Amino acid sequence: MQRAATRKFSSLLFGTSPEAPSGVPATRRTMLQSISNAIDITLTKDKTACLFGEDIAFGGVFRVAEGLRQKHGENRVFNTPLCEQGIAGFAIGLSAIGITTIAEIQFADYIFPAFDQIVNEAAKYRYRSGGQFNVGSLLIRAPYGAVDHGALYHSQSPEAYFAHTPGLKVVIPRGPIQAKGLLLASIRDQNPVLFFEPKMLYRSAVADVPNEDYEIPLGKAEILKEGKDITLIGYGLQLVHMEKAMIRAEKELKISCELIDLRTISPLDRETIIDSVKKTGRVLIAHEAPKFGGFAGEIATIINENCFLHLEAPIHRVCGWDTPFPLVFEKMYYPDEHRIFEGIKSTINF
Amino acid sequence: MLTRFSRRLIGAHKFSLPDIKTHNIDPKLVPTEAESTKDELMKYLTDMMTIRRLEILADDLYKNEKIRGFCHLSDGQEAIAVGMEAAVTYEDSLITAYRDHGNAYMRGISLDHIFAELFGKASGSSKGKGGSMHFYHKEHSFYGGNGIVGAQCAIGAGLAFALKYKKKPNVALILFGDGASAQGQLYEASNMAELWKLPAIFVCENNLYGMGTPIEKASANLELYTKGHPSPGIKIDGQNILAVRETFHFAKDYALKNGPIWIECATYRYHGHSMSDPGVSYRKRDEITAARAAKDPIQKVKDWLIEKNEATEEELDKMEKNIRKKVLEIANKAKEEPWPDHKELFTDVYGPGRKYFYRNIEFKNSTMF
Ligand SMILES: Cc1ncc(C[n+]2csc(CCOP(=O)(O)OP(=O)(O)O)c2C)c(N)n1
Numbered sequence: 001m002q003r004a005a006t007r008k009f010s011s012l013l014f015g016t017s018p019e020a021p022s023g024v025p026a027t028r029r030t031m032l033q034s035i036s037n038a039i040d041i042t043l044t045k046d047k048t049a050c051l052f053g054e055d056i057a058f059g060g061v062f063r064v065a066e067g068l069r070q071k072h073g074e075n076r077v078f079n080t081p082l083c084e085q086g087i088a089g090f091a092i093g094l095s096a097i098g099i100t101t102i103a104e105i106q107f108a109d110y111i112f113p114a115f116d117q118i119v120n121e122a123a124k125y126r127y128r129s130g131g132q133f134n135v136g137s138l139l140i141r142a143p144y145g146a147v148d149h150g151a152l153y154h155s156q157s158p159e160a161y162f163a164h165t166p167g168l169k170v171v172i173p174r175g176p177i178q179a180k181g182l183l184l185a186s187i188r189d190q191n192p193v194l195f196f197e198p199k200m201l202y203r204s205a206v207a208d209v210p211n212e213d214y215e216i217p218l219g220k221a222e223i224l225k226e227g228k229d230i231t232l233i234g235y236g237l238q239l240v241h242m243e244k245a246m247i248r249a250e251k252e253l254k255i256s257c258e259l260i261d262l263r264t265i266s267p268l269d270r271e272t273i274i275d276s277v278k279k280t281g282r283v284l285i286a287h288e289a290p291k292f293g294g295f296a297g298e299i300a301t302i303i304n305e306n307c308f309l310h311l312e313a314p315i316h317r318v319c320g321w322d323t324p325f326p327l328v329f330e331k332m333y334y335p336d337e338h339r340i341f342e343g344i345k346s347t348i349n350f
Numbered sequence: 351m352l353t354r355f356s357r358r359l360i361g362a363h364k365f366s367l368p369d370i371k372t373h374n375i376d377p378k379l380v381p382t383e384a385e386s387t388k389d390e391l392m393k394y395l396t397d398m399m400t401i402r403r404l405e406i407l408a409d410d411l412y413k414n415e416k417i418r419g420f421c422h423l424s425d426g427q428e429a430i431a432v433g434m435e436a437a438v439t440y441e442d443s444l445i446t447a448y449r450d451h452g453n454a455y456m457r458g459i460s461l462d463h464i465f466a467e468l469f470g471k472a473s474g475s476s477k478g479k480g481g482s483m484h485f486y487h488k489e490h491s492f493y494g495g496n497g498i499v500g501a502q503c504a505i506g507a508g509l510a511f512a513l514k515y516k517k518k519p520n521v522a523l524i525l526f527g528d529g530a531s532a533q534g535q536l537y538e539a540s541n542m543a544e545l546w547k548l549p550a551i552f553v554c555e556n557n558l559y560g561m562g563t564p565i566e567k568a569s570a571n572l573e574l575y576t577k578g579h580p581s582p583g584i585k586i587d588g589q590n591i592l593a594v595r596e597t598f599h600f601a602k603d604y605a606l607k608n609g610p611i612w613i614e615c616a617t618y619r620y621h622g623h624s625m626s627d628p629g630v631s632y633r634k635r636d637e638i639t640a641a642r643a644a645k646d647p648i649q650k651v652k653d654w655l656i657e658k659n660e661a662t663e664e665e666l667d668k669m670e671k672n673i674r675k676k677v678l679e680i681a682n683k684a685k686e687e688p689w690p691d692h693k694e695l696f697t698d699v700y701g702p703g704r705k706y707f708y709r710n711i712e713f714k715n716s717t718m719f
């Protein structure tokens with residue numbers, strides 16, 4: 001996975017966001033470097049901040065922490081043993097006394113041993129103590145999603161499990177500029193945040209990332225392209241496939257599509273979704289995680305509740321199949337350009 | 351307890367075993383000597399050489415993108431997989447993590463099925479669905495092949511209980527790494543096993559690193575064989591196949607009578623952690639070279655055979671060449687095997703009675719099955 005996909009992506013996805021500063025000094029950075037830069041800024045400005053996880057001392061498996069230990073010291077950037085439940089619990093304790101805590105789970109697939117701590121402890125600390133304690137300074141990062149050949153345990157997209165838990169926020173960036181702004185906002189947010197990074201884009205997504213400290217607000221979706229015939233909703237790596245399908249659909253079907261990057265799964269930006277669907281009357285939602293119980297179901301329900309009389313066609317979901325993430329069938333499994341295009345076509349022709 | 355090898359084997363040679371460390375068990379009970387014949391040693395050597403070729407070839411095939419998924423090689427650690435199996439039977443359950451090619455071979459999965467699985471082909475031992483990390487052999491009590499570090503340990507306690515419950519004269523071999531010895535699940539399993547005196551052998555393959563992290567940075571207690579306290583533990587030289595065989599033979603007997611026992615096998619992995627790790631950023635090349643030179647498990651058996659005048663260097667070289675050729679031939683054949691049918695994406699998710707709809711991009715090519 002070190003030599004990530006080298007395909008060309010358009011500037012739409014990896015361009016800037018309205019909330020990011022423009023016309024300021026910037027450096028060409030991959031998503032990985034951009035995330036590393038956001039952590040570096042945090043460690044520099046916030047002297048309480050710590051970064052830790054498995055193999056972090058030598059940079060972590062993807063080398064996100066490369067150089068940070070040397071720069072900020074081994075008391076602040078350190079290895080944990082191989083024990084996700086322990087990592088999460090430890091992070092919660094650290095955060096409960098107000099320390100800015102950035103914990104890495106090596107792959108999102110390995111967050112499940114930590115599931116209990118995250119869902120039962122982190123998410124409910126504030127509520128059950130009547131607001132006396134909270135773990136607002138906690139951020140858990142994990143690389144998620146397909147990586148071309150990751151098979152069952154290096155590919156999963158667990159966002160829906162966490163979005164289902166009140167008290168947690170779930171954020172997924174699509175490009176280097178967003179990764180930095182969203183990560184800084186997530187670290188500083190007063191709630192525990194899960195930050196899932198599309199690892200397929202770690203090295204292949206490149207952008208001129210502003211050098212300065214900036215935040216992209218959580219809970220705010222971004223309209224990447226305005227359109228009038230159909231709304232396409234996605235996040236993270238999925239947008240790469242959606243964009244390709246969109247370009248093809250606009251050309252072949254002579255339609256105009258509106259593409260929305262949710263950026264934050266929870267809390268969800270309902271307004272942006274509702275306004276868009278009211279305008280277009282048609283909607284397609286895509287994600288890599290399995291369809292059944294997937295996050296698209298929640299979005300669809302919100303649309304149904306709020307836009308029923310505006311809908312011209314059933315809400316269409318294009319998702320991973322309801323199977324474990326496969327080894328040799330990866331290309332068949334995830335919602336690629338072709339499946340999304342077919343989805344757009346059937347929704348338009350309904 | 352030396353029942354098995356106290357018999358005088360015709361033409362057997364005596365070997366004294368390297369020093370061990372013990373915890374909560376009288377060291378005098380643990381074998382200090384082994385006997386072995388030329389035939390036995392030749393068999394061990396053949397198996398270890400085969401595993402080594404399998405791994406070296408897998409490395410190559412991965413780099414050529416014939417093997418996808420994540421792939422972890424066990425060259426350097428062959429004596430554990432081979433020695434252990436010389437002491438137990440296929441009725442004894444075995445469960446391990448993802449570094450499982452050697453175990454798969456020793457549990458009787460044929461090389462063609464192993465390569466086919468590595469390639470994700472239909473004739474693979476898991477129908478091409480598991481790949482490198484997921485070998486299984488139901489008839490030979492091999493429960494995998496697990497991706498989640500530590501998960502296999504708790505499952506292993508269940509396997510051990512099942513054997514006891516069914517009054518089988520067998521044990522569960524529960525394999526994990528030094529890095530995995532930090533996972534909480536292992537201690538949940540170990541406690542259950544001790545509490546209920548389950549016939550379990552907890553086997554720690556200590557290759558000194560968990561991915562890029564040396565064991566000193568990951569475990570406060572470096573005596574890993576003591577980590578099952580109060581279960582007894584033994585630390586052995588995992589590069590000495592006879593030490594492995596004798597200790598496991600003893601441990602099986604012990605576990606059946608008394609309950610769980612831990613065996614820490616000191617070993618070394620030659621390759622990086624997985625194929626994306628060159629393995630030299632966190633350890634010095636000298637360290638790898640030194641481990642190879644001083645402790646190679648294959649070389650050790652070769653030396654014994656030559657020392658005891660049972661084989662010549664040339665004979666052993668020739669044997670190695672033949673193995674190399676055979677393994678390569680099998681791998682090449684497996685490359686030509688067909689891919690699994692597309693429907694296999696959907697099968698084996700649930701048990702029988704479930705209908706699957708496979709929506710092809712072209713609707714007319716969709717199927718219900
Ligand atoms: C729960 C979980 N966390 C992390 C990983 C990633 N990972 C795979 S192997 C490994 C290191 C394991 O080291 P060790 O137990 O010593 O076994 P070895 O690889 O040396 O055989 C890590 C961190 C994983 N597979 N599962």
Ligand SMILES: [Mg+2]
Binds near residue numbers: 558
């Ligand atoms: Mg290890």
